[in-house]
Amino acid sequence: MQSAFDWDINFDEWATLATTDPEAFERQRAFLVSQVLDHSPERRQERLRGLQWRIDRVRESSATPLAACIRISGMMWDSVMGQGGLVEALQGLRKLEMPRVKHTETTAKVLPFRPVAATDMPPALPE
Helix, strand or coil: CCCCCCCCCCHHHHHHHHHHCHHHHHHHHHHHHHHHHHCCCHHHHHHHHHHHHHHHHHHHHCCCHHHHHHHHHHHHHHHHHCCCCHHHHHHHHHHCCCCCCCCCCCCCCCCCCCCCCHHHCCCCCCC
């Protein structure tokens, strides 16, 4: 499925930019994040912008990029495993009583067939 946002990200180019010009990398990263948020469904934009704000604060307050990565990974796990997370939501769905489908008994008459011998087979059709 093609999205409204055209993804054309070359990892090697981004890695080189991050190494050679971290400020330019950060400007490009911020621009790309902004574009993704701008092209998100309008009903989700406020929540996504709030999440990005939290991620940015974690990045700013972390001593190293690796520390930021670990903390952000923890945030993701909390959203899956924590209170009100995905697992809890799925378990809640599981507890809902699903409507039972009433199966009706069906019967069929089984027809007996006798085994067919090779001599009973019709002649092969000419090719």
